[in-house]
Structure formats: structure tokens, C-alpha cells
Amino acid sequence: MSTLKAPWQTMAKSPRHPLIDVEEPNLMRDVFPYDQIPRTVFDGITVDARPAAEIWMTDTTFRDGQQARTPFTVEQASTLFDLIHRLSGPNGVIRQSEFFIYSDRDREILEEVRSKGYRFPEVTAWIRANPADFELVRRAGLKETGLLTSISDYHIFLKFKKSRRQVLDDFMKVVRAAAEAGLEAIRCHYEDVTRADFWGAVVPFTEELMDFSAHSGLRIKIRLCDTMGYGLPYADAALPRSVPKLIYYLQREFGIPSRDLEWHGHNDFHKVHINGVAAWLSGASSVNGTILGFGERTGNSPLEALAVEYASLTGSTNGMDLAAITGIADYMRSIGTVIAPNYPFVGSNFNVTMAGIHADGVIKNEEIYNIFDTGKILNRPLGVHITDRSGIAGVGFWVSQQLQQQGKPPVDKRDPRVAKIFEWIEAQYADGRVTAISQEEMQQQFQLHFNQTA
Numbered sequence: 001m002s003t004l005k006a007p008w009q010t011m012a013k014s015p016r017h018p019l020i021d022v023e024e025p026n027l028m029r030d031v032f033p034y035d036q037i038p039r040t041v042f043d044g045i046t047v048d049a050r051p052a053a054e055i056w057m058t059d060t061t062f063r064d065g066q067q068a069r070t071p072f073t074v075e076q077a078s079t080l081f082d083l084i085h086r087l088s089g090p091n092g093v094i095r096q097s098e099f100f101i102y103s104d105r106d107r108e109i110l111e112e113v114r115s116k117g118y119r120f121p122e123v124t125a126w127i128r129a130n131p132a133d134f135e136l137v138r139r140a141g142l143k144e145t146g147l148l149t150s151i152s153d154y155h156i157f158l159k160f161k162k163s164r165r166q167v168l169d170d171f172m173k174v175v176r177a178a179a180e181a182g183l184e185a186i187r188c189h190y191e192d193v194t195r196a197d198f199w200g201a202v203v204p205f206t207e208e209l210m211d212f213s214a215h216s217g218l219r220i221k222i223r224l225c226d227t228m229g230y231g232l233p234y235a236d237a238a239l240p241r242s243v244p245k246l247i248y249y250l251q252r253e254f255g256i257p258s259r260d261l262e263w264h265g266h267n268d269f270h271k272v273h274i275n276g277v278a279a280w281l282s283g284a285s286s287v288n289g290t291i292l293g294f295g296e297r298t299g300n301s302p303l304e305a306l307a308v309e310y311a312s313l314t315g316s317t318n319g320m321d322l323a324a325i326t327g328i329a330d331y332m333r334s335i336g337t338v339i340a341p342n343y344p345f346v347g348s349n350f351n352v353t354m355a356g357i358h359a360d361g362v363i364k365n366e367e368i369y370n371i372f373d374t375g376k377i378l379n380r381p382l383g384v385h386i387t388d389r390s391g392i393a394g395v396g397f398w399v400s401q402q403l404q405q406q407g408k409p410p411v412d413k414r415d416p417r418v419a420k421i422f423e424w425i426e427a428q429y430a431d432g433r434v435t436a437i438s439q440e441e442m443q444q445q446f447q448l449h450f451n452q453t454a
Contacts (some may be wrong), residue, residue, distance in 0.1 A: 015204060015207050015208070015211075016207060016253075017199070017203045017204045017207050017253070018204060019164055019165060019168065019200070019201065019204035019205070020164070020197070020199075020200035020201070020204070021163055021164050021165045022153075022164065022197075022200070024157075025153035025154070025156070025157035025158065026153050026197045026200070027153060027154065027195075028195065028240075031238075031241070032195060032230075038230060040232060040234075040237060040241070041237065041238040041241075042234070042236050042237055042238060043236070043237070043238040043239075044236070045236065045245075046235050046236040047235050047242075047244055047245055047248040047249075048235075048248070049235060049244055049281050049282050049283075050248075050251075050282070050283045051280060051281045051282070051283065052258035052259075052261075052280060052283050052284060052285040053258065053285075054258070054259070054285055055280045055285050055286070055287075055310065055313070055314070056092060056093055056094070056095045056285060056286055056310075057088075057093060057094045057095065057286065057287055057288070057289055057303060057306050057307070057310065058094065058095050058096045058097070058098070058121070058262065058286050058287070058288045058289075059084055059094055059096065059097040059098070059121055059288070059289065059290065059291075059303060060097075060098050060126075060264070060288050060289070060290055060295070060300060061080065061084065061097070061290040061291050061294065061303070062077055062080075062081075062097060062098065062099045062100070062109065063098045063099060063100055063126045063146075064264075064290060064294075064295045064296060064300055065290035065291065065294035065295055065300065066100070066294075067295065067296050068294050068295050068296055068297070068299065069294055069337075071105070072109070073105075074105065074108050074109050074112055076335055077109045077112065077113065078109075078112050078113065078116075079331060080291065080328070080331065081097065081113045081116070081118075081121075082116070083291075083324050083327050083328045083331060084097060084121060084291065084303070084324075084328075085116070085118045085120065085121065086321050086324040086327070087303070087304075087307060087320060087321055087322070087324035087325065087328070088120045088121055088320065089120075089317070089318065089319030089320040089321060090119075090120070090319050091120075091318050091319040092119065092120035092121070093120075093307070093310060093317075093318050093319065093320050094120060094121045094303065094307075095120060095121060095122065095286065096121050096122045096123075096124050096144075097113075097121035097122070097123060097124070098124045098125060098126045098146055099113070099123065099124070099125055099126070100125075100126060101125045101126075101127070101136045101137065101140055102136070107140070110123065110125075110140065122143075122144070123142070124142060124143075124144045124145060124146065124187075125137055125140065125142050125144075125145040125146065126145065126146040126148070126189075127145055127146070127147060127148070127174075128147075128148050129147055129148055129149060129170055129171045129173075129174045130170075130174065131173070131174065131177065133174075134174050134177050134178070134181075137178075137181075137183075138181050142183070143183060143184040143185070144183060144184055144185040144186065144187065145178070145183070145186060145187070146186075146187040146189050146223065147171070147174055147175070147178075147186055147187060147188050147189060148189050148191055149171045149188045149189055149190055149191065149205070150167070150190075150191040150192060151190045151191060151192060151193055151196040151201055151202055151205065152191070152192035152193070152195040152196040152197075152201075153195075153196070153197060153201070154192055154195055155191060155192055156201075164200075164201050168201075168204075168205050168208070171188070171205070172208065172212070175188070175209065175212060175218070175220070176212075176216075178218060179212075179216040179217075179218040183218065184219060185218070185219035185220070185221060186218060186219075186220055186221070187220075187221040187222075187223050187262070188209060188220060188221070188222055188223065189223045189225050189264070190202065190222060190223065190224050190225055191225045191227050192225065192227040192228065193224045193225055193226065193227075193240060193246065194226045194227075194228070194230040194231045194240050194241050194246075195228065195230060195240060196240050197240075198239045198240045198246070198249070199239075202240070202250075203249070203250075203253060206222065206250060206253070206254060206256075207253075207254065209222075210254045210256070219260070220260070221260045221261070221262060222250065222256060222260060222261055222262065223262040223263075223264050223288065224243075224246055224247070224261070224262065224263050224264065224279070224284070225264045226243075226263070226264065226265045226266055226275060227266060227296075228266065228268055229265065229266040229267055229268030229269045229271065229272065229298065230268075230269070231243050231265060231271060231275045232271070232275070233271065233274045233275050233277070233278035235282075243263070243275050243278040243279050243282060244278060244281075244282040247261060247279060247282040247283045247284050248282060248283065251283055258283050258284060258285040259285045259286075261279075261283065261284040261285065261286070262284060262285075262286035262287070262288055263275065263276055263279030263280075263284050263286070263287045263288065264287075264288040264300070264301075265279075265287075265288075265300065265301050266295060266296060266297065266298060266299065266300060267293065267295075267298035267299050267300070267301075268297060268298045272293070272298070272299070272300065272301050272302075273301060273302070273305050273306075273309070276289070276301040276306060276309075277309055277313075280313065287301055287306055288300065288301065289301035289302060289303040289305075289306050290302070290303060291303050291304070291328050291332070292304070292328070292329070292332060292337075292339065292343070292346070293305075304325040304328070304344075304345050304346065305344065305345070307320055307322060307325065308322070308345065322377050322378055323377070323378055323379040325345055325346060325378055326346065326378050326379050326380050327379075328346075329345075329346035345378060345380075346380075349385065350374075350380070351370055351371070351374045351380060351381075351382050351383060352382075352383040352384060352385045353369055353382075353383075353384050353385070353394070366382050369382075370382045381401070383398075383401070384397045384398045384401075385436060386398060386425065386436065386437040386442055387436045387437065388425070388426075388429040388433075390425075391422075392413050392418060392419065392422045393413050395413070395418055395421050395422045395425065396411065396412065396413030396415070396418045397413075398442060399411060399415075399417075399418055399421065399446060399450065402443075402446050402450070403450070417449040417450055420449050421442075421445045421446070421449055424445060425437060
């Protein structure tokens, strides 16, 4: 009796890019000397940027984000998932969210968010490339999972202690299992791709994946993981660090559609956001991020930054509720997260002016010193922080905001009641004070001089 074979089991095609199975790891010491800052190398070759026709985000708050903080409780994960769903909007600007599935709590969180029935973000998993991990995916009944496929010799030789061929064969076993289990898609996470031998390892592995996808019908996505933040946004930088070149050559060699290419960055060199934007502009549809940029070491692409960038690049929010950004920050503070005061969009000083000359301009027209209508878009009105540099204009602006919240008209900075509060502030600093005036102190002064007479 003959045994029927799946189409991919009969593949005998000679690869155009055979794997270069080296005996010693290629650690690229000319670029990554380790005892010096990594070198930015330009090779004189510039590739054309071909932006993806449609772009979106994916979320890894509950996977990579949790690797950098105390794990979320089920209740916390549920609330945050609601907020991310609200930020995404009905059109899936945040297309997917990935979760760990290892512990009982992981699986409880998974079931909690799946039970909400949201179309977006779609719930997916993340696993290591071994059969035991994949069995967890099978049991959970998920349609898609991410698969850790470490691709640099730093990982292949120094961590796994194997050859390129051995490691890639291990990866393919799980990819085949995904096809046999009937998954709709699998994401191969090319860990450390910006330190990998592009032509000797990345391209040959990608060819095996694309050939397997063509024969099996399994949709295979490629997530390019800038695990150590070495990526560069420059089209004329050399491989493997150039984000535009990584995407350009993968598309040129294999015709991978933009929808199946994703970027996952880290912020070790302060380039996480610009590299994500470069990926969008170079042909990848998807950029992976986390709320507030949580993630290993310096963190991942901040979802809130990507959301604002998306609106800027496309000219539309496409249904996103950007005020959810403020809601996310408020909730994270409520569970004990400290957010840097100068953190864009959500920090306590984000749109708060301290200089008196700035406050004077804001009184005339807030557009002078506000990046956009933060009250309308983020539910975060422009504010003023009172210090010895605020001047009487700053005090007048603060008082006018309080009055407007009560439905009363604003006052001029020359109002004698404003002058009384300003005199009190000047006296504080004349007496040696070095700290800012607190909101509680300002409220006391406001009650003293305004609410009794206004």
C-alpha cells in the first residue's frame, strides 16, 4: 500500500540561494567589535523605497512588554486589551496582539481576551521553535502563532551550539507541524536579523519558507526582529543593519507581499521609532509595538507613537480613538507604573509650559506652543506648570483654565487677584524655595482669591 504524501514532502527543487553552512560563526567584528561602539557602514548602494500600500500596527504588550515588568494580572490584561481595542478602532489599525501561553495565568489571560469577541486586535500566540511549545498552540485552537526563529550566528552558534543547517531544520519541523495542524498562518520571528549573515543564512532560510508556503498553502509571515536595536533607517547603509535594504532584497528575491512583512524594533540606540517608520516606508505593512514602549532592556516601538505617526503618514486616524492613549497612561499610573514627566503624548509635562514667555504666547493663541489640539485629540488640554520662571502670564493662564472649567470667563493677567497669587509665588522663591508650586497649593490660592469673590 502506498502512502500519500503532502505536496511539500515531495519538494526537490534546487535552491537559488543554498544555505552557507559555515564551520565558524560570522560575528562581523568589523561592524560589531564589542569593545567599541558598533560601526555604521555605508556601502555606496542605495535602494529605492517602496512604501506599503496599506500599513498597520501589531501589539506585543502582553509578550515582549511583559518581559520588562511585573506580569499583568488577568484583570489588568483585560482592561489594557480593552483600551488597545479602543485605540485600534473598528478598522484594525492595530491588527493583532500576541500572548504567552505557557503558564495557567497566561492561558487564563488568553481566554479572557478571546472571550471579548473583538475582531481587532486578533489574538495570537508566541512560542519557541520546539514541538512541545507548538502543542500548546494546537490545544488552544489558535489560527496563528509567532515562532521564534533566531537567525544570527550569535544565537545559532553561541546560544544553540549548533550549525546553521541544524537550527534551520529544527525551525522547519515546527513550520511543517503548523501546516499539518491546519493553522491559517505562522509568523517566523527572525531574531537578531540585524546581526545575521543576510545572504548566507537569512535569504536561504527565507527561500525554504517561501517554497514551503507555495507548496503547502500555509501563509508564512516574516517578522524582522531588531533584537539589539542595531537597525539603521538609512537606505545606503550596509546589510544587515539597513532596514530599507533588508526589506528591499527580501521583496526583490521572493516577491513577499508587504502584508507578510513586519518590523519589530528595540530602542538600544534611540532609533526604535524611526526604524519602524523606515520599515513602513520601505515596504513592510506592519510594525510591532507595545504600550508606552515597554519591552526588553530599552523597550519596543511605542504604540502611541506609531498611532500618531500612522495618522500623520496616511492623513487619517482610520477610526482610531487617539484619546485612548491618555486612558492607557492613566490606567498604567493607577497600577503603579511611573511614566517619565517628559514622555511624549502622556508624560505629566508633555504639553505643560513652564516659561512665562511661553504662557504669554499661549494666552494669545495656544497653537504657538502646542503641537496640535491635544485637548480634542488626546483629551489632554494644554497646561501650565507654575515655577519661578512662569511669570504673571503663566499664573494668569493657570487661573483662566480653572475658571473655564467652572464655566466662567477667563481673566487678564493684569487682574489684581492674579497679581496677589503671583506675589505669593514670588515670595516663596525669594525665601529660598527651589521646588515647583504644587497643584494643591495653587488650588488653595485660587480658592482664597477667586472662589470667594468670582
